[in-house]
Amino acid sequence: MTSATHVLPARTTAPNLPGIETVIAAAGALLVALGFAATTPAALHWFVLPIIVCAALVGGDAIRWLRGSLGAFDPAGVIGLLGIQLFFIAPLLHVRWDYWMRYVQPPPDWRDWLGAMAILNCIGLLAYRIGRAWVARGSQPLRRVRVLDPQRLWVLLPLALIAAAAAQYWVYSRYGGLLGFVRAYETPGDSFQGMGIVFLVSESFPILAFIGFAVLATRRPGLSSWWVLALVLLAFFALKLLFGGLRGSRSNTVWGLFWALGIIHLWIRPMPRRLLLAGVPVLAAFMFGYGLYKAAGLEGVAAIARPARAIEIATRSGRTLHATMLGDLGRSDVQAYVLYRIQTDAAQDLAWGRTYIGGAAILIPRSVYPDRPPTKVKDGTDVTYGAGTYDTGRVSTRVYGLAGEAMLNVGAAGVPVVFLLWGMLVGVIRRMYYGLAQLDARRLMLPLLVNLAVIALIGDSDNIVFFLAKEATLPFVVLLLCTRSMRREEGGPAEQAAWT
Numbered sequence: 141m142t143s144a145t146h147v148l149p150a151r152t153t154a155p156n157l158p159g160i161e162t163v164i165a166a167a168g169a170l171l172v173a174l175g176f177a178a179t180t181p182a183a184l185h186w187f188v189l190p191i192i193v194c195a196a197l198v199g200g201d202a203i204r205w206l207r208g209s210l211g212a213f214d215p216a217g218v219i220g221l222l223g224i225q226l227f228f229i230a231p232l233l234h235v236r237w238d239y240w241m242r243y244v245q246p247p248p249d250w251r252d253w254l255g256a257m258a259i260l261n262c263i264g265l266l267a268y269r270i271g272r273a274w275v276a277r278g279s280q281p282l283r284r285v286r287v288l289d290p291q292r293l294w295v296l297l298p299l300a301l302i303a304a305a306a307a308q309y310w311v312y313s314r315y316g317g318l319l320g321f322v323r324a325y326e327t328p329g330d331s332f333q334g335m336g337i338v339f340l341v342s343e344s345f346p347i348l349a350f351i352g353f354a355v356l357a358t359r360r361p362g363l364s365s366w367w368v369l370a371l372v373l374l375a376f377f378a379l380k381l382l383f384g385g386l387r388g389s390r391s392n393t394v395w396g397l398f399w400a401l402g403i404i405h406l407w408i409r410p411m412p413r414r415l416l417l418a419g420v421p422v423l424a425a426f427m428f429g430y431g432l433y434k435a436a437g438l439e440g441v442a443a444i445a446r447p448a449r450a451i452e453i454a455t456r457s458g459r460t461l462h463a464t465m466l467g468d469l470g471r472s473d474v475q476a477y478v479l480y481r482i483q484t485d486a487a488q489d490l491a492w493g494r495t496y497i498g499g500a501a502i503l504i505p506r507s508v509y510p511d512r513p514p515t516k517v518k519d520g521t522d523v524t525y526g527a528g529t530y531d532t533g534r535v536s537t538r539v540y541g542l543a544g545e546a547m548l549n550v551g552a553a554g555v556p557v558v559f560l561l562w563g564m565l566v567g568v569i570r571r572m573y574y575g576l577a578q579l580d581a582r583r584l585m586l587p588l589l590v591n592l593a594v595i596a597l598i599g600d601s602d603n604i605v606f607f608l609a610k611e612a613t614l615p616f617v618v619l620l621l622c623t624r625s626m627r628r629e630e631g632g633p634a635e636q637a638a639w640t
Contacts, residue, residue, distance in 0.1 A: 161207075165199025166192065169228055180236045187255030190262050191231050197265040198223030205413075212413055213402050213586070214573055215566050215593040216272065222594060227261055230470030239462045240473050241538075244524055247484075253476040257543075260479070260552055264543060264559035271563025275571065282575040286582055286623040288355065293622040297352050300344070300618050307342035308383055311335070318386075322438060325387050332387060334507065336610075343384035343392065344614035350376050350400050351584055351615065357408045364408050376400050390430045390468075394423065395591050395611065402587025427468055431459035471541040471598065478540060478547050481523045488527055491519040491549045499601025503609055515602040516540060519548045545600045566593050581623045588612055 169192045176183040201220025204210045210217035231254045234240065240250055247253050315321040324332070332339075353372055357363035377397065384392040401419075405411045432440030432450055435457035443449040454460045466472070482488055498515040506512065514530075520538055521530040540547075542562060546554035569589045576583050588611060595607050 161203040162196050162200035166196035169195035176232050182235050185251045187251045190258035191228050193262045194227035213590050215569050215590045230472045247480045253480045257476040257479050260555045264555045267556040267560040268563035271560040272567040275564050275567025283628055284625050285577045285580045285628050286625050288581045296622055300348055304342050304345035307338050340610050345383045346379035354403050354407050399587045406583045427464050435459050475544040478544050496601045499605050502602050516600045542597050562596055
């Protein structure tokens with residue numbers, strides 16, 4: 141196994157005070173905003189001021205990540221990079237492209253509410269940093285290590301793989317084979333209703349297989365060459381498509397690849413940051429191409445070879461590059477609109493925690509609890525289209541994000557609170573990131589937790605619950621049963637905490 145290159149430095153245990161990176165991020169954001177203002181007259185508006193502050197609050201972590209001062213999969217760095225898009229670039233692009241939510245009665249001026257939401261985000265990001273720093277104070281390497289037991293692993297892991305493969309075989313058989321499965325996805329309606337437990341088992345196959353490969357790679361140096369890793373990642377990508385990707389879930393594939401890359405970096409060998417950055421345009425291309433599949437099924441896949449037809453499908457379905465950048469990788473207009481509605485519509489009721497209860501309740505099958513509480517869909521629909529709309533049968537399936545769902549429940553005052561809690565979650569994950577020994581098997585699950593921190597920001601409570609239940613359950617159980625806890629030996633091999 142590749143040894144760590146650094147140990148946890150003292151600065152990671154100190155409060156995250158503004159530094160030179162924050163100043164650089166603020167200056168860079170100001171220059172970008174001036175460039176937008178010079179080329180887009182609509183960007184000459186006060187909303188740019190709070191989004192510049194947002195860029196400074198998250199951009200410092202992004203710069204520290206680029207400089208190598210933060211680990212490549214440190215959630216603070218990952219969120220810093222994503223935050224530049226979410227809190228700064230996306231609002232500017234909305235204004236430049238004049239691209240907004242469809243099918244709603246817009247506010248008098250979107251920019252006013254982008255600015256109001258940005259002010260809330262500034263307060264929220266300060267709360268996030270406070271929560272993160274509070275949890276990180278006094279951080280020390282974890283005292284115990286969970287070490288893999290090879291004998292148990294090579295008994296239980298193959299059994300889990302066989303169970304997952306058998307479940308997927310049953311799924312394809314039920315729908316008449318691979319092509320029938322795709323046709324079921326293309327058919328309007330919920331063809332996969334009640335299949336959650338089966339998917340939980342079947343779609344764990346790719347990551348379980350990758351974990352098995354990672355363990356082998358640490359014992360056979362030839363398996364850790366970049367050529368072998370590239371081929372294995374390609375095979376993993378294909379497996380992710382076969383095991384769940386074809387039912388219209390881009391996140392099933394994207395988050396799986398993130399987990400696999402994290403395992404390579406934290407368990408097999410460190411990955412160069414330039415290689416990780418090079419994957420961003422590939423990710424964007426995949427999300428756009430997969431959007432065509434979501435819109436038109438196999439016809440959308442065939443259209444990739446015909447750009448004119450692909451653009452036609454994307455435009456008709458609303459799955460354009462603009463939608464990918466601002467819908468999939470942004471929440472600016474949705475959150476600004478929620479804030480506008482709850483502040484201007486006196487008839488609008490707040491959920492007061494109802495969406496969170498509904499999000500947790502998705503774990504209960506409808507066959508057991510037919511009248512389980514609705515998720516954010518009910519309150520999101522009523523905020524978007526007017527009170528009582530949900531009861532008419534019309535629904536909105538938008539994703540509101542951390543701040544958006546908080547506003548649905550308790551209004552604007554809830555944003556700093558949820559950001560504080562989110563910051564504490566990130567702080568806990570960072571303590572694990574820098575505190576786990578190199579031989580600790582929990583490092584195989586760590587990328588999933590980093591992923592969780594990202595989903596907590598951009599997703600809703602039902603997305604979080606579904607993600608954890610489906611992605612984590614079987615791998616967690618297998619690793620729990622195949623590891624044993626032991627005390628960490630000072631100075632021993634297990635004491636090498638990674639800074640990579």
